[in-house]
Amino acid sequence: MVKMMNLIQNEHMKLYKRLGTWVMIGLILFAVLGLGAFTAFIMESNENTNWKETLQIENAQLQKQLEESPLKGAGETYVQQQVAINEYRIDEDIPPVESQSVLGFMIDATNFTGIIALFTIVVASSMVASEFSWGTIKLLLIRPVNRTKIILSKYIATILFALFSLVLLFLFSFLVGSVLFGLGGVDQPYLVYNNGSVEETNMITHIIQLFGFNSVDLLMMVTLAFMISTVFRSSSLAIGIAIFLMFTGPQITQLLSSYEWVKYVLFANTNLQQYTNGTPLVEGMTMTFSITVLLVYFVIFTTLTWVVFKKRDVAA
Amino acid sequence: MSKKPVVELNHVTKRIGKSTIIDDLNLQVFPGEVFGFLGPNGAGKTTTIRMMVGLMDITEGEILIHNHSIEENFEKAIAHVGGIIENPEMYKFLSGYDNLIHYARMVPKKISKDRIREVVKLVGLEERIKHKVGNYSLGMRQRLGLAQALLHSPSLLILDEPTNGLDPAGIREIRNYIRRIAHEENMAVFVSSHLLSEMQLMCDRIGIIQNGRLISVESVRDFVGSSSKHKMRYHVSPLDQAVELLRSTYDSVVESVGDGFIDTTVSYEEIADVTELFVEHRIRVYGISSIQSTLEEKFLEMTGGEK
Ligand SMILES: Nc1ncnc2c1ncn2[C@@H]1O[C@H](COP(=O)(O)OP(=O)(O)O)[C@@H](O)[C@H]1O
Numbered sequence A: 001m002v003k004m005m006n007l008i009q010n011e012h013m014k015l016y017k018r019l020g021t022w023v024m025i026g027l028i029l030f031a032v033l034g035l036g037a038f039t040a041f042i043m044e045s046n047e048n049t050n051w052k053e054t055l056q057i058e059n060a061q062l063q064k065q066l067e068e069s070p071l072k073g074a075g076e077t078y079v080q081q082q083v084a085i086n087e088y089r090i091d092e093d094i095p096p097v098e099s100q101s102v103l104g105f106m107i108d109a110t111n112f113t114g115i116i117a118l119f120t121i122v123v124a125s126s127m128v129a130s131e132f133s134w135g136t137i138k139l140l141l142i143r144p145v146n147r148t149k150i151i152l153s154k155y156i157a158t159i160l161f162a163l164f165s166l167v168l169l170f171l172f173s174f175l176v177g178s179v180l181f182g183l184g185g186v187d188q189p190y191l192v193y194n195n196g197s198v199e200e201t202n203m204i205t206h207i208i209q210l211f212g213f214n215s216v217d218l219l220m221m222v223t224l225a226f227m228i229s230t231v232f233r234s235s236s237l238a239i240g241i242a243i244f245l246m247f248t249g250p251q252i253t254q255l256l257s258s259y260e261w262v263k264y265v266l267f268a269n270t271n272l273q274q275y276t277n278g279t280p281l282v283e284g285m286t287m288t289f290s291i292t293v294l295l296v297y298f299v300i301f302t303t304l305t306w307v308v309f310k311k312r313d314v315a316a
Numbered sequence B: 001m002s003k004k005p006v007v008e009l010n011h012v013t014k015r016i017g018k019s020t021i022i023d024d025l026n027l028q029v030f031p032g033e034v035f036g037f038l039g040p041n042g043a044g045k046t047t048t049i050r051m052m053v054g055l056m057d058i059t060e061g062e063i064l065i066h067n068h069s070i071e072e073n074f075e076k077a078i079a080h081v082g083g084i085i086e087n088p089e090m091y092k093f094l095s096g097y098d099n100l101i102h103y104a105r106m107v108p109k110k111i112s113k114d115r116i117r118e119v120v121k122l123v124g125l126e127e128r129i130k131h132k133v134g135n136y137s138l139g140m141r142q143r144l145g146l147a148q149a150l151l152h153s154p155s156l157l158i159l160d161e162p163t164n165g166l167d168p169a170g171i172r173e174i175r176n177y178i179r180r181i182a183h184e185e186n187m188a189v190f191v192s193s194h195l196l197s198e199m200q201l202m203c204d205r206i207g208i209i210q211n212g213r214l215i216s217v218e219s220v221r222d223f224v225g226s227s228s229k230h231k232m233r234y235h236v237s238p239l240d241q242a243v244e245l246l247r248s249t250y251d252s253v254v255e256s257v258g259d260g261f262i263d264t265t266v267s268y269e270e271i272a273d274v275t276e277l278f279v280e281h282r283i284r285v286y287g288i289s290s291i292q293s294t295l296e297e298k299f300l301e302m303t304g305g306e307k
């Protein structure tokens, strides 16, 4: 039996011995540096000693909003939680996180998971399709290894690329943030509203959670791209469709959110933060519901990929 | 041959849509022999090879490699096979060596660095093995292809038009490797080509395929060697008497009778015997000529006016 490890090693060799891969990794680092420079030197500091006053004004506005145009259900709770957290800050003297601090910078940098999603889609799209366009698929498949293992090793290598990039982003944003803004405020807590009271939790845990939430979207789009790449053997088609859907999908589901059936659309479920930090797209959607829908899509994507790859006549 | 075949194709048929691309193919290849698979372009050589290595499904019939079905027991069957299918496309952005490492990682038994070095030496790529394949010439890529196929010491080597695009020197080189490997390492080699001239020099047996059907399987030694049959044409007179005489003397010498001549299939010694017979019976002999070999004739017949 050929070890899975060997196959993954092969995929890594093919991925990381290509210049394009390192260009993508370089761009991620470059983006973090760019954001750092922007935050440190161009962006206006929102540091103010009057943050308590600002929060009080904000709370007054929120309260007024609640009275004038009462939101229903989840929307109302969300505003109430926001008010409670702001009050807690004022009472306990915990200022909001600034962009010009290492943690604030790391939080801002989590947005770059979008770039990582983009790059991982590119990697996923070429995983299978390139073997066909290079003609190397013939020599790859005449080894004593079943096709299931080969496709699995390719998928794992793709996911590992995403993980590697995410870890890199996390560490590099910490490095750049601490160099530019110092380590001040690293012990700042993240405030959550839980069972009627505000609690202090670890900020780093919160940042990792943000990475986690953003990775859901990434995982689904990468798996979709991987599937298209395998089924149609075209990397450009896979990149095109996946990126197009990644950008327009959420907007379109937002536009159609008045229809009940929208909740079964993939993009209505990829943003799990709608349950922790906002309002669900369609009334009645829950975290469990979304995770179930995501799992169903995931199983469909991966099964289709597997079946097509296993059964296909290779005539390229 | 009483040896067990390395590979056997039993009633292999491939249909794509409505068209039958391979039709009821039966053949066996034995250890130590080079089997040539000869046919014009589009005859179905590549399709057959793709089925032999499991790249394509077999519509009907079966292919057994060391008695393991390539479909039912793919991993066991393919472990004995090394191959090049059409052009040996390699990862251009990797070095030749990395390409070999890649394939070495894909077999169950460990392939040592020494083995890789040995194979690289065998195909004569020592100097350039650390260079990127993107910079290789076609000949070098063919040789790397061969190295990749030999890496795990297979007992069946399958090569699809291995000399395509090579210059005469390259062709001779490949031919020599193939003969040496088959005879020294007792490997079975299945090699396809659309060129008879090339096959004759390289193979022990040749199967001719046309329109997906195997028309004949001939042994090259029988055909070329001294013990083989020759096709001779005798221009004689009177013709009827000569035919009568031959038919009564030999069982199956007369092939056909033409305008003033008789075509015969005879052994080397019989060429003289037949002449003597004619002279003894006062039949006048105007000319004796050798006509095309059976193999070449069949091949030209099927390739038609293509050449
Ligand atoms: N995927 C396919 N679909 C339909 N017909 C095919 C396919 N692949 C090959 N063929 C046909 O099968 C025949 C044999 O092709 P091939 O095996 O490549 O021939 P050869 O290798 O002997 O030149 C050709 O007529 C070709 O057009």
Ligand SMILES: [Mg+2]
Pocket: B045, B046, B047, B160, B161
């Ligand atoms: Mg061919």
